[in-house]
């Protein structure tokens with residue numbers, strides 16, 4: 001009998017210990033573990049079309065998607081230049097450790113990015129002027145320079161000049177690689193890309209809550225979208241699409257919400273207004289959104305005010321504010337990997353206490369973005385869309401966005417003909 005009582009106490013204690021461990025782990029996950037919603041190119045935006053099995057006849061899903069991408073009409077002649085002028089995030093800060101060098105391919109360029117031991121980031125053209133090795137693949141960071149992996153010539157990060165050839169008494173005076181203007185801000189490494197060499201960069205605004213660590217990082221998502229870069233920011237000015245695509249409950253998912261049984265489990269309402277800014281901030285436009293979730297016709301559960309600042313062609317700071325939850329910051333970066341392939345990342349920041357809620361925000365935003373992707377991956381770019389009078393903001397947007405193209409912008413057809421999928 002005593003034996004059984006002893007076992008019971010032991011089990012109760014074991015339950016308590018396990019319960020405590022699971023409780024602590026759950027709390028840790030909720031408040032301290034950022035989530036990462038990362039989707040490969042073949043995971044989003046093709047599921048509806050691939051339901052029709054004829055696309056999969058004897059080929060893998062990847063091959064079927066490649067075939068769809070090749071056969072799609074994109075209207076090469078109608079498309080604006082693929083790489084508008086402005087700041088682009090080419091890497092998230094957390095992807096580059098001190099003393100590390102990496103190579104990034106974007107904007108039709110090959111960049112070598114490196115971080116010195118005193119935490120300065122430099123961006124240079126990747127190809128070594130000596131015999132063409134890629135400095136970002138196996139290059140070694142030495143002080144403020146990067147040493148080429150092939151014959152160990154060193155190039156200074158601050159100006160790209162060759163400062164050392166280990167087997168020669170002098171470094172060639174004229175040898176240098178292009179140094180790109182860059183800055184590290186809001187946990188991203190940005191590069192200034194401009195087709196006219198004399199253009200001064202505009203300042204990138206710091207999100208002070210991120211800089212001061214008042215807001216912590218709660219997660220990110222990452223997508224690859226098959227479209228021209230302009231289509232993505234145009235979404236903010238395309239006010240009619242909110243009702244069509246983003247109204248069905250987030251529970252209906254990102255693939256085919258209108259045919260989901262859960263589409264009416266609460267509707268999302270969006271009141272939106274899009275407006276460009278005046279000089280000297282004419283590179284900024286704002287979309288102001290009032291978002292609420294309708295439970296019944298009269299009861300709107302969750303309310304959120306969103307101001308999306310589109311800063312140049314590729315970067316958005318979303319300032320969100322809800323009466324019940326407080327403030328959230330979301331950063332969106334769009335980087336052209338190819339003329340018709342955009343890497344899109346959203347990073348989410350808020351006070352630590354909002355950890356559990358932020359899991360839903362990351363999930364909800366990712367699902368809503370996937371709905372847009374199903375459109376972007378298959379549409380054609382219309383140079384002259386047939387707009388009705390209620391859609392003048394699209395026209396305004398196009399006019400505003402055209403400031404990022406200039407005389408020497410690389411034509412779409414030129415950039416596109418070298419890409420072979």
Ligand code: FES
Nearest residue numbers: 128130131148151
């Ligand atoms: S190729 Fe770079 S040092 Fe020779």
Ligand SMILES: [Fe+2]
Nearest residue numbers: 235241246372
């Ligand atoms: Fe959208």
